[in-house]
Amino acid sequence: MDLTIVTLGLQCYIFANFQIQLHYGDAPAAKTIPTFLALYSFGFIYELVLVYDALRMKNTIQVIGLCACNVGLLIYGAVQVRQIHNAAGVLVDNGATNDRVWGETEPFLIIIPCIVALGTILMTFVAWKLYDEFAWTIYKHISADLRMKRRYLTYQIYIALLKFDFFFFLGFTVQFLVVVSANLDAEFILTIIAIPVTIIILACAALFVRRESMFGMVVIILLFFAAMAYFCFKLYRMYSPATFTQYLPARPSMTFFAVITLMLIVITIINACICANNFNRGLRPHINKKKTPEEEKTTELSSNIGGAAASRMMID
Known part of the structure; x- marks a missing residue:
């Protein structure tokens, strides 16, 4: 939490320092730096929300996913240094900002990935400690049925993936809208429409798996294939000689x-x-039913009694 606040503070300083020294912001390079900084800051805020959600839901997979996401933010922070350097150079050459802006910004851009790396190490240690605690909670909720626990684990992975899908899709879309597409053409409008549509699709993806709707899941999987085609098309356009500029x-x-x-x-x-x-293998009641504190105490007491009885039988 403290490292996140420090990182956000550094990002705010870099953003404010850049904006203060910016003479005019019509060039695409002028939009690049605020977009990267805002997106990076949003990534940390979104991570905080997911951390709270993972602890609330006792989702070990989501905690592990957050560790991987932190590694992604670390890589993005390294990429950010080079891109902001290039953008600042273009702005200085065009007289849009002061030539000292990069010298004042570079040390903080280097410090940020170091802080993220430290946070990743600490988060990995915490995730390792939480694993046993959450595993015991799942045992109380699901019981000792190994096959049911595997089904529940698959469900947890799926829900966690949907949350990370949302962040990375939104990050790509925001960069396209702000930095790339400057005209109100058909592609720009369709990209804006795609944001709420994506939110609805991801919400339905979570709903259909909870309700075990086979038809709904087939539709969602087909939409995911369409999303793959969309991103492959965007990658092609990014490196095609006709459109890469x-x-x-x-x-x-x-x-x-x-x-x-x-x-x-x-x-x-x-x-x-x-x-x-x-689907239809007994997982749905475990997903949709939330146990009351009294039920959890009863389950824990029964588990302890069962464990003691098993131990006594082994002794006998």
């Missing part, structure tokens, strides 16, 4: 987001198929 201001970071999103979509499709295969 309009993506240059943000191409490294957009490529990073597009590749990560494609990987997540592939994993999500595989997991969605496994979840669909687990």
Whole structure:
């Protein structure tokens, strides 16, 4: 938490220092720096929300996913240094900002990935400690049925993937809207429409798996394949000789987001198929029913008695 606040403070300083020294902001390079900084800050705020959600839901997979997401933010922070350097150089050459802005910004841009790396190490240690605690909670909630625990684990992975899919899709889209597309053309309008549509699709993906709707899951999987085609098309346009110039201001970071999103979509499709295969096998009541504190105490007492009895039988 403290490291996140420090990182956000450094990002705010870099943003404020850049804006104060900016003479005019019509060039695409002038939009690049605020977009990267805002997106990076949003990533940490979104992570805080997911940390709270993972602790509330006792989702070990989501905690592990957050560790991996932190590694992604670390890589993005390294990419950010180079892109902001290039953008600042373009602005200085055009007289849009002072030539000292990069010298004042570079040390903080280097410090931020170091702080993220430290946070990743600490988060990994905490995730390791939480694993046993959450595993015991799942045991109380699901029982000792190994096959049911595997189905529940697959469900947890699927729900966590949907949350990360949302962040990386939104990150890619925001960069495209702000940095790349400056005209109100059809692609720009369709991209704006895609944001609420994506939120609805991801919400339905979570709803259908909870209700074990096979038809709904088939539709969601087909939509995920369509999303894969969309990102493959965007990657082609980013490196096509005819269109690559309009993506240059943000191409490294957009490529990073597009590749990560494609990987997540592939994993999500595989997991969605496994979840669909687990329908009508007894998992639905465990997902939808929330135990009261009294029920959890009763389950824990029964587990302790059962464990003691098993131990006594082994002694006898």
